[in-house]
Amino acid sequence: MSIKARLVRTNASLWSPLVLRLVVGAVMAGHGSQKLFGWFGGKGFEATVNGFSSMGLNPAPVMAGLAAGGEFIGGILLILGLFTRLAALSTVVIMAVAIFTVHSSAFFLPAGMEYALTLLAAALVLLETGGGALSADSKIGAGVSTIKA
Template structure:
């Protein structure tokens, strides 16, 4: 367990990566769980994920919980690797199920119904891998728990 939380408390790169990742993912989770930022909230999201998307209810629930709570853990730098692993698994599933064949670009001006490309996910995976490798870094609870020294 201690190795899971180990991090260099002076690592500013880890701090930047986990905060950027948290700021990017949290609004998606807040849409799904709370209905913030124009989202459908828990009931609407579960209905979509289990209906139109065809996911089992447990997978839909995990998507919502990971996208909401993992960014909160990242902001704190608490169980950083576990939070990053949850995000990585969640978004690998999203890419494989909906975006893999959509090309590279976001396609914001493409015809209706076309999925987003892979460029956003490549950046997301890069930040996630930094958090997985480096841990929480500077200003993280992980560093405090381990009493690490730079």
């Protein structure tokens, strides 16, 4: 199976991935926009870089850009159902890093990991299922051969 086919294959009759994509995608895009642009009560990129630096995540501008960009772009991709598996993998990595660097001291909020762990688990489901119904992947995947050329 080609790499492209692996990325976009999905069962277009499954509706549960749509719900996960929309919710997780909106949450991730919203959080990314807070970090990048200061939208929705966020503090913007400079504050994000400073926060990453204070946590020892260096080089802070690169790490902040990867996290914020991954959240924002990955969230948009999840909403569209475009390259769902790649966006879900990005979410898994970002949430795993968040759990181990910021939220490892407790399970429940405000400092706990349960929120990030829930997003990680939902992203793992999307990594397995793909975009499902009403996803761009289902449209692209319909025209992709699953046999290696």
